[in-house]
Amino acid sequence: MARSFHQLSPKAQLVVFALLCVLTVVGAWQVLLGPAGVELETRRARLQTLETELTRVQAIAGKLPVVEREVRALEIALRETTAVIPDEKDPQDVLRNLHEMASESALDIASFAPKPIVTKTQYSEWPIQLGFEGTYHDLARFFERLATMSRLMSVSELTIKTRQRANGRGTISATCVATTFVFRKDVPVEATTGVGGRP
Secondary structure (H helix, E strand, C coil): CCCCCCHHHHHHHHHHHHHHHHHHHHHHHHHHHHHHHHHHHHHHHHHHHHHHHHHHHHHHHHHHHHHHHHHHHHHHHHHHHHHHCCCCCCEEEEEEHHHHHHHCCCCCEEEEECCCECCCCCCCEEEEEEEECHHHHHHHHHHHHHHHCCCEEEEEEEEEEEEECCCCCCCEEEEEEEEEEEEEECCHHHHHHHCCCCC
16 A cells, blocks of 8 residues: 555546545635625525515506596595585675575575584584575575585475465475585594595
8 A cells, every 4th residue: 555645656646636626626616606606696686686676666656657547536526525515614605605596596594593513523514594485486496506506515404384475475484404514624634544425
């Protein structure tokens, strides 16, 4: 058995040399290229994450025009609702509108008495006790005009009584509660979540 490398046969020396070269390459790989491989895998994983995020963002961006159209539609609906249910209580405006409609209907408003406001989640109800004098046809025309009014107003507690004037013309006296609605400005956003539609 040979005791040194030089005493080995040339073939054995070649095998030992090849083994040493392989070990050197493996060692160099572990020392130099191993960390680079780990870094490469880390970057590949990061790239995959970014690609996934990019796909998600692109999908959201694709929906943006639809969302913008929905926002515009909601803004229009809000303007229309604000016209029907204003955000301010204007007694003079309501009284003026009622007097105009009564006058156009040949109906007299005999009494006008605001009642206490009823507070709801998103809006307040403002009931007004009204008294009328005229004919059935006058009253019907008044309610028809009231139904086509831009501002939302409901009628309840309607009572009609027949009466005779001194000239003998048959007339009626009627009373009702006309309720108009006002948006509440002091409602926090959380309180209105999930509440929609007209009162």
